[in-house]
Amino acid sequence: MTNPVGVQVKRLPHGEGLELPAYATSGAAGMDVLSAEDVTLEPGMRHAVATGLSVAIPDGYEIQVRPRSGLAFKFGVTVPNTPGTIDSDYRGELKVLMINHGTDAFPIKRGDRVAQLVLAPVTQAQWHEVAELDDTERGAGGFGSTGR
Ligand SMILES: O=c1ccn([C@H]2C[C@H](O)[C@@H](COP(=O)(O)OP(=O)(O)OP(=O)(O)O)O2)c(=O)[nH]1
Numbered sequence: 001m002t003n004p005v006g007v008q009v010k011r012l013p014h015g016e017g018l019e020l021p022a023y024a025t026s027g028a029a030g031m032d033v034l035s036a037e038d039v040t041l042e043p044g045m046r047h048a049v050a051t052g053l054s055v056a057i058p059d060g061y062e063i064q065v066r067p068r069s070g071l072a073f074k075f076g077v078t079v080p081n082t083p084g085t086i087d088s089d090y091r092g093e094l095k096v097l098m099i100n101h102g103t104d105a106f107p108i109k110r111g112d113r114v115a116q117l118v119l120a121p122v123t124q125a126q127w128h129e130v131a132e133l134d135d136t137e138r139g140a141g142g143f144g145s146t147g148r
């Protein structure tokens with residue numbers, strides 16, 4: 001990537017000694033983020049996994065927290081709120097919400113790659129309230145109106 005965007009990151013005490021989230025390959029969209037804790041997700045269990053990191057994202061960007069497909073495919077372990085939203089003004093600990101949809105307990109060890117972080121541009125909307133909207137070919141059709 002030729003022009004990466006700088007993002008401030010602060011290690012919290014329990015994040016000391018862990019690698020920062022990193023791109024596994026040169027063309028990766030997401031940085032793999034590591035767990036800062038040992039925790040076992042029993043089947044059906046949800047947990048906010050600590051990363052030991054806080055960030056300050058530049059104005060005009062967000063970070064999306066996305067699942068790793070390998071964990072979802074092999075173990076049914078995923079991110080229930082995907083894509084998780086890290087706001088540019090959030091200064092608390094970045095956590096990865098995880099759920100075990102599988103049939104077996106899933107142990108997470110400190111240092112395991114649990115999810116991936118995608119930096120993405122955001123645009124804020126400004127409402128312009130009107131009495132009527134313009135007509136379109138689709139109109140109010142949705143939810144399968146064009147067929148399967
Ligand atoms: O997977 C996530 C999702 C959110 N957050 C943190 C950063 C984010 O900026 C904040 C709020 O997230 P969100 O807006 O999704 O949650 P909410 O339920 O609307 O909470 P709030 O009322 O605090 O906005 O929580 C995480 O650390 N991990």
Ligand SMILES: [Mg+2]
């Ligand atoms: Mg919110």
